[in-house]
Amino acid sequence: MKLKNIIMLTFFLNVFFVNLSYSQKYNRIDSIILKYPKNFASTEDLAKRIDKDFKSEYQKARAIFSWIALNIQYDYKAYLNPQPSKRFTYRTEYERNKQIQDLQDDIVQKAFTNKKAVCEGFSLLYAELANSVGLNVEVIHGDSKTMLNDIGRKNTQTNHAWNMVEIDGKWRLVDATWGQGYFDFSKKIAVKEFKPYYFDTDPKYFFAKHYPDSGTYLNDKIDKDAFLNGPLIYNNTIGGDHEILEPNSGLIEVKTGEKITFRIKNISKTDDICYLNTKGQRFEIENPKEKRGFLEFQVTNTNNLSKFITFFLNGNSIASFKIVPKSI
Structure with a gap:
């Protein structure tokens, strides 16, 4: 085969496999979201756009996940250098709830404006947008399993936040934080890499890496020992369904x-x-x-x-x- 033909064949195969990989990574909803402007005037404007472009609850829930995962970056600087927790005083339950709501609104606005957040910002922003398009949604706090030393750990801890969203009467699991990428500890850099399988994740994989503070999922008890003592699975385990x-x-x-x-x-x-x-x-x-x-x-x-x-x-x-x- 002539060198020119070899070069053309190599180019064709590269383009083919890149396009194949792209099509497997992004679905039709993601492709629409990728065409959205990176900045909206407000969360309300973004929610209105999503509500207009997508009809079903599943489409809207996925679109919100995709927009956040594709546009918000994890703030590892804030994670490694956390600010002291804000303290506030109150006289009534109403004042307490009002101050908590104000604090959460501030976290949402900073995540939306700065395009950076830790998991609390990701999950609160997801909840804000989901509520705005009429979806029932919850923010869940709990433990995450990401390191080798997490295998056989004695106790759970609160170090992560994610969402549950109700779609057509069924609650689905969503982790927009992990959907946006990961931190490469060996190179000490943040890697922006869209992970679509952290939307509507199969519970058998989700709870191998997440343990809610409540210890339950849809009123069913989750095996705490199975979470702590189970193997550490990775993104490719979930993406390839390698149970x-x-x-x-x-x-x-x-x-x-x-x-x-x-x-x-x-x-x-x-x-x-x-x-x-x-x-x-x-x-x-x-x-x-x-x-x-x-x-x-x-x-x-x-x-x-x-x-x-x-x-x-x-x-x-x-x-x-x-x-x-x-x-x-």
């Missing part, structure tokens, strides 16, 4: 030389799946077998195995577990 079927805990008690069996949904033998040892060297999984939509494989617990074992699928982390030495 962890086995082990059922993120804490793996195992002897040296013993094999650990894993089962992960929607992975095939042809996929590139590996883990790293204590020196950062790549190690292959053992005995991979495809079974009814999942891959079963094993890892031998050796001295080279780290305290935490993280699996990578085609170069992206999907799940981490904590290895606990088993006494003889």
